[in-house]
Amino acid sequence: MIVLERVAKTFVSRGGEEVAALADVSLQARRNEFVCLVGPSGCGKSTLLRLVAGLVAPTAGAVSIAGTAVTEPRADTGIVFQAPTLLPWATVLDNVLFPLDMMGKLDAAGRSRARDLLALVGLAGFEGKYPRELSGGMQQRAGICRALVHDPDILLMDEPFGALDALTREELTIEVMRIWRERPKTILFVTHSIPEAVLLADRVVVMSARPGRVAEIVEVNLPRPRDFDMEARREFQDSTHRIRTLIFGARHARAS
Amino acid sequence: MPAPAKLHPLAPWATDIAQPLGAVVVFVVAWELICRVFHVPAYLVPTPSAIFTDTAQLAGPVAMHTLATTETVLLGFLTSVIVSLPLAVLITSSPAIANAVYPLLVVTQSIPKVALAPILVVIFGSNELPRVVVTFLVAFFPLVLSIAAGITSVPPELIELGRACKASRWRELWRIRLPYAVPFVFSGLKAAITLSVVGAVVGEFVNADRGLGYLIVTSTAFFRVPLAWGALVLLSILGIVLFQAVVIVERVFFPWAVDADKQTL
Numbered sequence: 001m002i003v004l005e006r007v008a009k010t011f012v013s014r015g016g017e018e019v020a021a022l023a024d025v026s027l028q029a030r031r032n033e034f035v036c037l038v039g040p041s042g043c044g045k046s047t048l049l050r051l052v053a054g055l056v057a058p059t060a061g062a063v064s065i066a067g068t069a070v071t072e073p074r075a076d077t078g079i080v081f082q083a084p085t086l087l088p089w090a091t092v093l094d095n096v097l098f099p100l101d102m103m104g105k106l107d108a109a110g111r112s113r114a115r116d117l118l119a120l121v122g123l124a125g126f127e128g129k130y131p132r133e134l135s136g137g138m139q140q141r142a143g144i145c146r147a148l149v150h151d152p153d154i155l156l157m158d159e160p161f162g163a164l165d166a167l168t169r170e171e172l173t174i175e176v177m178r179i180w181r182e183r184p185k186t187i188l189f190v191t192h193s194i195p196e197a198v199l200l201a202d203r204v205v206v207m208s209a210r211p212g213r214v215a216e217i218v219e220v221n222l223p224r225p226r227d228f229d230m231e232a233r234r235e236f237q238d239s240t241h242r243i244r245t246l247i248f249g250a251r252h253a254r255a256s
Numbered sequence: 257m258p259a260p261a262k263l264h265p266l267a268p269w270a271t272d273i274a275q276p277l278g279a280v281v282v283f284v285v286a287w288e289l290i291c292r293v294f295h296v297p298a299y300l301v302p303t304p305s306a307i308f309t310d311t312a313q314l315a316g317p318v319a320m321h322t323l324a325t326t327e328t329v330l331l332g333f334l335t336s337v338i339v340s341l342p343l344a345v346l347i348t349s350s351p352a353i354a355n356a357v358y359p360l361l362v363v364t365q366s367i368p369k370v371a372l373a374p375i376l377v378v379i380f381g382s383n384e385l386p387r388v389v390v391t392f393l394v395a396f397f398p399l400v401l402s403i404a405a406g407i408t409s410v411p412p413e414l415i416e417l418g419r420a421c422k423a424s425r426w427r428e429l430w431r432i433r434l435p436y437a438v439p440f441v442f443s444g445l446k447a448a449i450t451l452s453v454v455g456a457v458v459g460e461f462v463n464a465d466r467g468l469g470y471l472i473v474t475s476t477a478f479f480r481v482p483l484a485w486g487a488l489v490l491l492s493i494l495g496i497v498l499f500q501a502v503v504i505v506e507r508v509f510f511p512w513a514v515d516a517d518k519q520t521l
């Protein structure tokens with residue numbers, strides 16, 4: 001579904017210096033696969049998402065989705081950001097409908113889909129509220145609905161739970177798995193949390209920094225549906241241990 | 257043992273209206289008493305009661321002067337709004353334009369408006385126009401700066417979202433950037449309306465046949481000091497009323513912006 005072939009991305013800083021965000025990244029995601037990207041800060045995870053979103057163009061290599069090269073933003077991709085970034089002047093419903101509105105595709109079917117999505121994430125009854133009346137977790141739920149409202153086949157999530165407290169984070173992790181089960185999509189999910197990545201993903205792409213490369217791709221062999229009780233399982237611990245080793249080196253991983 | 261007295265938080269009307277009003281009353285009474293006890297001559301500092309009676313005697317003409325000033329203030333203010341919005345959009349549209357336009361804007365601000373006013377009278381003639389232009393020149397600069405700051409303060413994620421939805425630049429401006437700038441626009445409008453009163457008076461000092469600024473100049477020339485003070489009080493009331501009008505417009509039409517205002521400004 002998503003294919004990155006020997007992709008490199010170099011940014012030119014204000015001083016004219018070249019900074020390599022990604023170097024020689026090759027990666028594939030199958031249709032309806034859940035892929036998590038983990039790695040230290042500066043490993044280019046967010047850049048990778050923006051390449052797939054068509055928001056930035058690769059310096060070298062190629063990004064393609066379903067066989068078509070990505071050269072500009074594509075209508076069938078949804079994005080969830082770290083901050084919910086809802087429009088403060090619009091109601092929750094209008095926020096969710098915002099992408100349709102911007103695309104000029106606002107219709108009755110879209111409205112009923114938006115209401116269904118809000119119900120799906122437990123925000124039924126909050127359609128007419130304003131973002132400031134919602135907690136951070138609820139705002140991010142609305143942000144997820146906004147990314148799904150045009151029924152994309154690809155969902156890109158850039159540390160979507162990074163700004164939330166630990167409990168809300170667990171709750172939303174379970175929620176995302178449920179949404180994905182009910183409405184299968186190809187998901188690329190960037191996170192800093194190794195347990196979160198292992199719990200969510202079919203495969204975890206472990207990246208190394210400066211420049212960002214794929215260190216290894218770890219398959220997670222946990223049965224679905226999954227929940228946080230699985231953290232005690234052998235497969236879970238093997239996967240998290242493997243990822244920690246890749247990121248921090250062998251010594252640190254044993255100590256933790 | 258008697259129950260301890262409960263500390264009730266004050267009702268909103270008490271904190272919002274009664275407290276400031278009480279302070280004003282205390283101030284006016286103290287002013288009156290000090291002037292009377294120390295026999296301060298009226299041509300130096302008149303008593304509030306003398307200011308009131310002298311001004312009230314000329315209620316008709318004073319009302320006419322107040323209306324004239326209000327007209328100049330509002331025309332100058334509207335002109336600055338009409339000019340500032342497109343100007344801010346222009347400045348924020350590209351760094352090259354910003355680099356070209358900013359120095360010119362700073363030049364207009366570095367010129368003392370009092371010095372400019374007589375020259376404007378020569379250019380535009382002895383009528384309302386130079387007064388409105390001075391008012392505009394005094395008021396528009398902070399407005400341009402706040403609108404520009406608002407337009408550029410949009411979270412990059414929202415811009416990316418707009419681009420991901422293939423929104424045109426025009427749509428991005430109208431649907432994301434300008435609404436986002438509303439709280440900033442209003443903080444600029446609050447500064448601009450206050451400055452408009454200053455600008456109108458400067459214009460009236462230099463050239464006018466009516467208006468509160470004109471009233472101050474003529475009444476001091478004829479030693480009618482209480483009347484000049486009356487004009488001063490009316491000017492500050494005018495400033496407060498117009499400022500509050502802007503606040504009310506924001507609260508009624510952009511209630512969400514009032515909250516954003518408190519968070520960001």
